Amino acid sequence: MRNQPAYAITSVDHALRLARILQVEGPLRVSEAAERLGIARSTAHRLLAMLVYRDFAVQDDERRYRAGPALRPASVTPEPVTVLRGVALPHLRALVERTGETANLQVLVGTVIRFVATVESEQVLRVGDREGRELPAHLVSGGKALLAALAPSEVDARCAAGGPDRAVLARELELIRERGFAINDQLTEPGVMAVGMAVRDPHGVPLAGVSVSLPSVRFDRDRLPGLVGALSRAVAGIERDLAAQP
Incomplete structure (x- = not known):
């Protein structure tokens, strides 16, 4: 059974979860990321900005965030x-x-x-x-x-x-x-x-x-x-x- 580490770092966990969501599920807006993680929009914006800085995310013309070049493309599933x-x-x-x-x-x-x-x-x-x-x-x-x-x-x-x-x-x-x-x-x-x-x-x-x-x-x-x-x-x-x- 995989358990959460005893000294979990919440901000790291949030960033990793966002990266995984972008890789597996596709683009997100800031508001959607905030709702998904249960955090403030400002916090979600800072996390996404850091992912962009490290090439884990990119922002498109519609201001949505997508998986960046640092993430290998995940296999596509038959249903969104x-x-x-x-x-x-x-x-x-x-x-x-x-x-x-x-x-x-x-x-x-x-x-x-x-x-x-x-x-x-x-x-x-x-x-x-x-x-x-x-x-x-x-x-x-x-x-x-x-x-x-x-x-x-x-x-x-x-x-x-x-x-x-x-x-x-x-x-x-x-x-x-x-x-x-x-x-x-x-x-x-x-x-x-x-x-x-x-x-x-x-x-x-x-x-x-x-x-x-x-x-x-x-x-x-x-x-x-x-x-x-x-x-x-x-x-x-x-x-x-x-x-x-x-």
């Missing part, structure tokens, strides 16, 4: 991350309220899952913020759910080089298709469990994964129906609101 994130966040918060556990939104980029939003549980022992992290898709619950939503030929194409055992993965994905959800049983971090489901567009195309993450000491099979039910409700709400987008 800003839209997914904005639509999903209220449902992630509701999911946390229903389950008491941390909720995540993830997108599939090649063979990895990128966490694009986290709403943390308020419990003392909890799974922390995963936003910005990338992990192998075949290990993460949301990644497994997204792979299961793809055609087998596409899964084969994505996992062709140096990936997991194809026969083992195919059997697991078939099971996930049958039951509609996936489980990560401490595959990415000792002591951390997760249950995930795929979010689809009106045509059935998988767009994102939603997961509930919790310490393994709080997980047992009796909790699984409740977690799956809460996930199903969150996914249905996200799909409904995405379909209503102009």
